[in-house]
Amino acid sequence: MSDRPYPSALQARLIAALWRLLSHARPITLWRLARRLGPLIYRFSARERKVTDINLREVYPQFDDTRRARLARDSLRHSTATMLELGFAWMADPARVEASIQAVHGRELLDEARxxxxxxxxxxxxxxxxxxxxxxxxxxxxFTAMYEPPKIAELDPLIRQGRERMGAALVPTNSRGVAALLKALRRSEAVGILPDQEPDWRGGVFADFFHRPAYTGTLLPKLVARTQARVVTGVARRRQAGEGQPQGFEIHFLAADERVYDADEAIAARGVNASVEAAIALDPAQYQWEYKRYRKTPEEQQQRSDYRRHRLYR
Structure with missing residues (x-):
């Protein structure tokens, strides 16, 4: 048998080498590179362009075609920047990463809760x-966060090391992980949840996201009910050099919509989506619109329910 690496292993080596190289660059250099690559991705990556355009038509129907196209191009520039900045976030000297964070807004929300x-x-x-x-x-x-290994398994150690290097605890996306989140919250610690990642059919409900039903996870109300935790929305906004500071980031913590504390999972899910909407309003171009947020539909859920009922009564 040949000892040549599988394509995924070779791909992982190339990606890791690129991240290590880019980890030495300044955020302004990475942004300039993203501005050059973003238009190419918009032009040649049909899938990303199509999904972004569809999402923006759903979310901002009041925008004309020119404004939506400009927002789509800006969004893909920012998504490109995020990918280029991974090496910086995971591998650059911690003092450099800390220095790139030029402001933190709303930290008192975390301090007061603790x-x-x-x-x-x-x-x-x-x-x-x-x-x-x-x-x-x-x-x-x-800080504890759920973690799902990447599709390219060979990148798992590198990504895990990058995310854990400042002390984060990564837990699996299963019942053991949920138990770890509960323990962390009961110790008055912070935990992270991805509120806009579509769960499987057993883990969510439909709730409006920009006035259209989106399948939304229901882990949050379960955690709140058992721990009385405070909920905040957190983002690292990319700040442009033209805003009076060197290129870098500013952290925003926003109080979550009060509906996240409701015992009704559907109401809590709407509160989650409203909290995400409020964060997006900081700069809509910095949201990852190429994610298929509306992939699952209520009609599909009804079809699945009808099929199960049919199987049950056969």
Whole structure:
């Protein structure tokens, strides 16, 4: 048998080498590179362009075609920047990453909750650079987050090391992971949840996201009910050099919509989505619109339910 690496192994080596190389660059250099690559991705990556355009038509129907196209191009530039910045967030000297975070807004929300002996659930949507947010949280608080290994398995050790290097605890996306989150919250620690990642059919409900039903996870109300934790939304917004500071990031913590504390899972899910909407409003171009947020539909759920009922009564 040949000892040549499988394509995924070779791909992992190339990606890891690129991240290590880019980890030495400054954020302004990475942004300039993203601005050059973003238009190419918009032009040649049909899938990303199509999904982004569809999502923006659903979310911003009041925008004309020119404005939506400009927002789509800007969004793909920011998504490109996020990918280029992964090496910086995971491998650059921690002092450099910390220095790139030029402001932290709303930290008192976390400090006050912990002073009251309550844990904090941080809703971290796919906005800006969520790996910089993970860096800051794990550097400043005891922090636990769920982690699903990447599709390219050979990258798992590198990604895990990058996310854990400042002290974060990564737990699996299963019942053991949920138990670990509960324990962390009862110790008045912070935990992270991805609020805009579509769960499987047993783990969510439909709730409006920008006025259209989106299948939304129901883990949050379960955690709140058992721990009385405070819920905040957290993002690392990319700040442009033209905003009076060097290129870098600013962390925003926003109080979550009050509906997240409702015992009704559907109401709580709407509160989660409203909290994500409020974060997106900081800069809509920095949200990852190429994610298929509306992939599952209520009609599909009804069809599945009808099929199970048919099987049951056959």
């Amino acid at each position: 002073a009251e002996g309550r844990g904090v659930i941080v809703l971290a949507p796919h906005f800006g650079n969520w790996e910089v947010l993970n860096f800051w949280l794990s550097a400043h608080f005891p």
